[in-house]
Amino acid sequence: MSFGFPWGLLALGALVPLVAAYFLRRRQKPVVVSALFLWRTPRPRAEAGPRWERFTREASLLLEVLAVVAAALFLADVRVGEPARRHHLVLVVDGSLSMSARDAEGVTVLERARREAAKRVEDARATQVTLLATGLSPRVLAGPEAEPSAALAALESFEARGADHDAMPSLLWAQELAGGGGSIAFLTDAAPREGLVLPPSLRWTALGTARDNVALVSARRRDEGRATTVTLWVARFGQGPDSVDLRVRALPGTGAKQGTERVEHVALPDEGTATVRLTFQEAGDVEVSLPDDALPEDGRVTLPAGATRPLEVRLARGLAAPERDALERFLQASPEVARGAATDGVEREVLSFGPRGTDARVTVGATGKPRTFVGPFFSEKGHPLLDDVQLAGVRWTAGENPPGRPLVTAGEAVLVSEEEDGRVHLNVDLSRSNVQRVSAWPVLLANVVREARRSHEGFARRQLLLGEPLEVVTEAGARYTLVEPGGRRPVFGAGAVSLPPPSGPGRYALEREGDVVDTAVVLPLDARESDLRGRGSVDVPAREAGVEASGGNASERAWWPLVLLLCAVLADLYVTRRVG
């Protein structure tokens, strides 16, 4: 025995008041009478055996219980000797930000998708629903094979805020979940691109409308000392306004008494973007907003303070003048680095440069007999310290070979080496070399700074756009958790870990053993999602209907419980009839 709609068994709850009423009636005031036969119609068989009337109430109760059970079985769509009628519908909802776009009436595409989903579930008489959300990482919102009401409730609370992505992995996954008998409904805001091969049981329904839109396509904040520079890129998609008022509000930061608000009139080019750069003093969070349009979400961002991770660099004493000058020149042009001891109380990572023979993280200099090389140079291919380092035309004067694993060699000489603990040795005598005057020098130092930043715990970047992967650095032996707007998930692995792009914008925090060690913010900006010109409405039917959806094998509801119900009711009426 199986049930097509198990919730119908809740009707068995009616047995409680029924039995209660039975016992309440049994407790009626007893009245002893001399002759019970005078209260009812005499029966010819009254003198023979137990009287049926003695069991009238009990028989009535049993019949009423039978009627309730029959009703519950009917409502629960009972199946005896055959599997319950089941229809599995896999609902796939586009999770990209453009699903939040409004039409002319102010209704979002996602809201229309919710209505369509409810209609699909009802039309298909789906008994199980699996709800998927597409994205860079597809997600199961309800199921697999959840109750239809639970799936629709999950869709009601879902927000489409993801980046642009390819929906095919999600659709292929949906096909796997649907199996051979289920059907798939994909609700999105754009028609499938030409030549796209869809799963045969997939019905593609686009509910979007082509709209013009003005959006922030990127935003960046940079804090240098007390000054905060905010750079914004504004783009127009379609025949929108030629100009727009950009409102930027800087909340008061530490030490400031009041914030600052500016409204910039931005002229929008036909193609390309308009760049706006503003500077604030002692600013806290900076709120940027554009006038509401078809997609208001991409016109509002908040740039929190502390978005950059300054790397503190120290130059140890003993460095020769040429090495010191070369490092000073690089550090002056390098962003997000701070020289010397921290004075503002902000914790920074430390990168130290020193001469050979010291315990600095990076040693620069050559000892012993100098040797000059013009090539050929042999580099460890793929090492991150040597990314884009081109040594052609370089005259490199080196001394004694440094310890550690060689990264760059010339003949027998080791020019760059790395020890097990991460210390890097640059075996170069800059007074006799020209390496500091070619592009290889700042690129090499930039790689050193990047690796130093990567080796410290926390997010590699604290401000990201939609669709960018989250890169975090963790320490071995500790338990980390990523706190997302929609929940928490553990972070596995030690060292530099690249996490999948977040499913939506918001604040992300990295916790170690329950303590927040770093935070990052993902801005709801994605230029491809802000472009609503290609959206539209289309309904592409499935090439193959599901087994149950075809209706051929979908057996009808069993009616025998209803017949049983009617028989029980009639029998109860007969038993409890009042003969005058």
Place this chain on the structure above:
Amino acid sequence: MSGRLDEVAVGRLAPGLALALPRVPHRGRVGEVRAASTGSSMELQDFRAYQPGDDLRQLDWNAVARTDELILRVRQDEVSPRVEVVVDGSRSMALSERKGARAREVALLVCEVAARQGLSPTLRIAGVRGEQVQGPSCRAALRALEFEARDDLAAALGRLAPPRPCGLRVVVSDFLFEADLSALCARLSRGAAGLFLAQVLDAEDLSPSGGEGARLVDSESGAALEELLTDDVLAAYARRFAEHQRSLRGAALRARGALLTASAESSLEALVAGPLRPLFVTGGGA
């Protein structure tokens, strides 16, 4: 009115009453009432031919002389008829204390009056056990009488000894049970010169009160019936009760008996002067 056996009232009434014996020959011990049997009294009943073994003293010598045949005088016997009082010991008789008390008072009054009349009263109690007492023991038996039988009179009669011929049989019961009333009355009248059915009913038997739902429980079988005591239900009860009474009265008449219906609400004096009047004649044994 008390719910207890009022022996004082019985004692007050008994001296002024006599049982209304039927005018037909009786059976019983030697007494003053003509018997149904032949005997040695002066009352001539018939003549017949002598048969060996007959008492030669009863030969009518004048007839012998006239006819040369041995003609025997058949004389009627004179007996003191027995009076039987049968009391229904079922639970319905104790529906109320008043009903039980009145039933015992009626039975005791019959026994007392019969004793004063020189008749020999026999009390037969159709209860849990068949019980039979005679003479002075009747009063004690009625004092100790408990109505505990879980079946009706028709079934309880089976536990009694077979009825013996008697002059008068008085049956005290409520007669509220389902049975073949004609057969019952015929059985009760068997061997009796006269039969009185003294039916004692409670006020709730005669006119039950209504107004609310109730679980009606049969006093004897324990069977229950859920009823809302509406006017319609009460009217149906009254209709069935009247029909039952008609059937009972008809059955009693066919058995040459009489049905006397007494309400337990009335006093014993009122009953003697009213419904039970056919059972007594005033000034009998005083």
